[in-house]
Amino acid sequence: MTDQLTLTATADYPAITLDDVRAAAERINGAVIRTPTLHSQTLSELVGAEVWLKFENLQFTAAYKERGALNALLLLSDEAKARGVIAASAGNHAQGLAYHGKRLGVPVTIVMPKTTPQVKISQTASHGAEIVLFGEKFDDASAHARELEVERGLTFVHPFDHPHVAAGQGTVALEMLEDVPELDTLIVPIGGGGLLAGMGTAARGIKNDMRLVGVQAELYPSMYAELNGVDMACEGDTLAEGIAVKEPGEYTRKLVAALNDDIVLVAERHLERAVSLLLQIEKTVVEGAGAAGLAAMLAHPEEFKGRKVGLVLTGGNIDTRLLANVLLRDLARSGRIARLRIRLQDRPGALFKVMKLFDEKQVNIIEIYHQRIFTTLPAKGLITDIECEARDREHLDSLVTALRDAGYMVTTVELA
Numbered sequence: 001m002t003d004q005l006t007l008t009a010t011a012d013y014p015a016i017t018l019d020d021v022r023a024a025a026e027r028i029n030g031a032v033i034r035t036p037t038l039h040s041q042t043l044s045e046l047v048g049a050e051v052w053l054k055f056e057n058l059q060f061t062a063a064y065k066e067r068g069a070l071n072a073l074l075l076l077s078d079e080a081k082a083r084g085v086i087a088a089s090a091g092n093h094a095q096g097l098a099y100h101g102k103r104l105g106v107p108v109t110i111v112m113p114k115t116t117p118q119v120k121i122s123q124t125a126s127h128g129a130e131i132v133l134f135g136e137k138f139d140d141a142s143a144h145a146r147e148l149e150v151e152r153g154l155t156f157v158h159p160f161d162h163p164h165v166a167a168g169q170g171t172v173a174l175e176m177l178e179d180v181p182e183l184d185t186l187i188v189p190i191g192g193g194g195l196l197a198g199m200g201t202a203a204r205g206i207k208n209d210m211r212l213v214g215v216q217a218e219l220y221p222s223m224y225a226e227l228n229g230v231d232m233a234c235e236g237d238t239l240a241e242g243i244a245v246k247e248p249g250e251y252t253r254k255l256v257a258a259l260n261d262d263i264v265l266v267a268e269r270h271l272e273r274a275v276s277l278l279l280q281i282e283k284t285v286v287e288g289a290g291a292a293g294l295a296a297m298l299a300h301p302e303e304f305k306g307r308k309v310g311l312v313l314t315g316g317n318i319d320t321r322l323l324a325n326v327l328l329r330d331l332a333r334s335g336r337i338a339r340l341r342i343r344l345q346d347r348p349g350a351l352f353k354v355m356k357l358f359d360e361k362q363v364n365i366i367e368i369y370h371q372r373i374f375t376t377l378p379a380k381g382l383i384t385d386i387e388c389e390a391r392d393r394e395h396l397d398s399l400v401t402a403l404r405d406a407g408y409m410v411t412t413v414e415l416a
Contacts, residue, residue, distance in 0.1 A: 013251050015258075016163045018205025021170035021198060024071045028168060031100065032066050033059050037179040037310070042281045047297045050308045052180050054172060057286050057316030059096075061123070063242075064172055064314050065159070066096035068194060071168030072157050073100055081106045086154040088112070088142035090241055091120030092315050093159035098129035109154060111145040113137055117241070117319045139246060160194030161249030170198025176310050177206050185309045189292040190214040190223045190263065191243035193252030195314065200259035211307070214256065214263040215296040216243060217271065217288075223248040223256060224263045239271045239326065242289030242315055264303065269333070269415075270295040275323070276330035278313065285323065290315040332415055335393030337366070339385055339413040342403065346382045354384070357406060361399040364389040385413070 035055045043051045056064040073085070084107030087097050094110040101108035108129040112121060115136055125131050134144040149156045158165060172195070177183060186203055188196040196214050203210040216224050219236035226248055234246040248256070274291035277298075278284055293311035297304050331337045344350045351368075358365055369385040390396040403410045 013163050015255060016167045016170070016198065016201050018202055020163070020167040021174060021202040021205070024067070024164075024167040025171040025174055027074050028067060028070045028171065031070055031103070034175060035059065037176050039180075040282060043277070043294070046277075047301050047304065049297065049301075049304045049306060051294075051297070052176070052183065052308070052310050053282065054176050054310060054312045055284065056172060057284060057290055057313045061092070061095035061099050061127075062316035063092035063096065063290070064169060064195065064312065065092040066100060067171050068160075068165035068168035068198070069093060069096035069157065070100040072162065072164040073097070073104055073106055075164050076106075076155060080155045084108065084152075084154050085157050086111070086145050086149050086152070087157045087159060088138065088145035089159050090116050090138055090244075091124065091317055092242055094124040094129065095120065095127060095317070097157060098124050098127035102128040109145075109148065109152070111141045111148065113141045117317075117322070119319050120317055123317065137246075138244070158249070160192030160197075160245075161251050162194075163251065166194045166198040166201075166252060166255070168198065169195045170200075170202040172312055173199035173202040174206075176312075177203065180308075180310065183207075183308050183310045184209070185211040185213065185304060185307045187213045187215055187293040187296050187304075187309060187311050189240070189243050189289050189312070189314055190216050190248075190256070191220075191245040191289065192247075192249045193223055193256045194249065195312070196260060197252045197255035199312075201255065204259060212260045213296065213303070214260050215292045216263060216265055217292070218265045218267050220244045220246065221265050222246055223253065224265060226253055227257050227260075227263065239268055239275070239288030239322075240292055242287060243292060262303070264296050264300050266292060266295040266299045270299040272326045272329055273298055273333070275318070275326050279323075279327065284313065285316045285318060286313045287315045287318040329415055335390060335396045337387065337389050338396055339387045340400065340403070341411045341413055342384045342386065343409040344382050344384050351384065353406075354386075354403070354408065357402050358386075358388065358399065361395070361402060363395065363399045 037054045040051045086109040088111045098108045110129045111132045114133045200212045217238045217240040219238040220234045221232045225232040271288045274294040278286045367387040371383040
């Protein structure tokens with residue numbers, strides 16, 4: 001393996017080995033947190049498999065990306081360290097590189113898309129990195145970082161497409177299998193492929209029959225499309241922005257193709273559900289990409305039924321406002337909160353009669369919205385939207401039934 005990170009990654013790099021991952025583990029030992037791998041009884045019962053969680057969201061920068069970034073930094077020459085490094089990142093690689101760069105005295109410049117969540121920009125800047133915001137997408141930021149690399153004489157540290165980075169990420173699997181040797185399946189989120197390349201190499205080196213399943217968001221199925229030879233669009237606003245990569249790595253795609261048993265896709269509703277469940281059940285905050293493994297089990301339970309599955313909670317850097325939206329949307333899907341659209345006659349007492357039914361059913365009213373003008377109803381009709389809170393789906397359904405039995409036209413405003 002070359003220690004030159006300034007070269008553009010290609011498939012010509014030698015494949016990493018279990019020894020490379022073990023060497024990375026020794027190199028970064030003591031500088032990253034050895035996060036716990038814990039069994040989740042509740043999630044296991046929910047999905048019909050034995051589930052163990054690797055809490056990489058407990059790293060200092062709340063993501064596993066520290067491992068690969070630090071391994072790459074430690075393998076730089078003294079001259080390269082003095083000049084400084086640059087990277088393009090939507091957040092977690094940026095934070096890991098910035099944090100360990102500051103700790104090692106290596107100047108760090110990070111180019112981020114302008115659409116990067118503010119929490120990730122602020123946290124990266126807090127580690128002393130120079131932040132450059134450029135472009136709307138990761139590809140724009142990456143191209144600009146390459147220009148600055150040449151202009152300033154910096155070393156580019158790729159977020160995933162390099163053996164030093166992949167070897168560092170592979171240390172996650174080493175720790176998981178030390179803690180839980182009986183694991184027979186690992187579900188690994190895929191963006192550019194560095195995590196699965198590293199973890200897969202380590203896991204297969206220890207247990208040759210380990211089942212490796214990658215997971216991507218349906219909106220960004222880049223590795224899935226590449227390995228299955230299909231043309232699929234990669235676009236849209238996904239909750240899992242940490243794995244929203246349009247082009248998998250040239251180097252990592254070769255390793256992933258050789259290692260993985262399957263890649264599954266998950267819809268946004270599964271990602272939202274996974275984030276919500278991890279907070280409710282495990283009392284842990286995980287970003288969309290970090291919850292992708294659990295989302296895969298929710299979306300494809302038949303593929304993992306009865307297996308001993310290890311999931312990596314890869315990151316915890318989620319914007320608090322976005323987290324609030326996710327939790328509320330999950331409550332809506334479960335029937336805990338709802339918006340009921342009720343057709344009324346515009347006359348005194350009409351709303352009062354509806355309120356009596358809410359009171360009888362003990363359903364709490366949160367908000368009421370009237371619409372008299374922009375409607376297809378006659379002038380004496382109106383639409384009332386009532387946001388309400390019930391105990392569960394059954395409780396909500398009993399209210400809707402009571403309203404319809406009383407002669408009201410009622411529809412539920414559904415989520416995607």
